[in-house]
Amino acid sequence: MPEAESIESNAQEPLSTDELLDSLKGKFDSCIVTGFNKDGHLFMSSSVSNIPFMHWTLNRSIFELGLFEKQAGQSQTEEAPASDVDTEASES
Numbered sequence: 001m002p003e004a005e006s007i008e009s010n011a012q013e014p015l016s017t018d019e020l021l022d023s024l025k026g027k028f029d030s031c032i033v034t035g036f037n038k039d040g041h042l043f044m045s046s047s048v049s050n051i052p053f054m055h056w057t058l059n060r061s062i063f064e065l066g067l068f069e070k071q072a073g074q075s076q077t078e079e080a081p082a083s084d085v086d087t088e089a090s091e092s
Contacts, residue, residue: 032057 015023017035024031032054034044046054 021033030047032044032046034042037043048054
């Protein structure tokens with residue numbers, strides 16, 4: 001999963017904002033950039049003008065970050081906790 005790999009590598013090697021943006025040039029077809037300026041105001045810009053797609057992309061990023069955090073919290077030998085979901089439930 002490329003998202004988790006890039007999150008992991010960036011977490012280990014802190015980069016300045018400019019270094020991070022420069023390192024990502026030419027690697028994506030579309031993106032959303034969000035951050036804070038020196039006054040603490042939120043900045044957001046996107047290469048697409050499709051608001052539902054932007055919303056989906058942000059939600060997907062949050063989901064992927066949650067998975068990364070969950071996996072990082074588990075040791076290599078630790079199994080995932082049991083699920084309460086009944087996988088044998090009927091489809092009716």
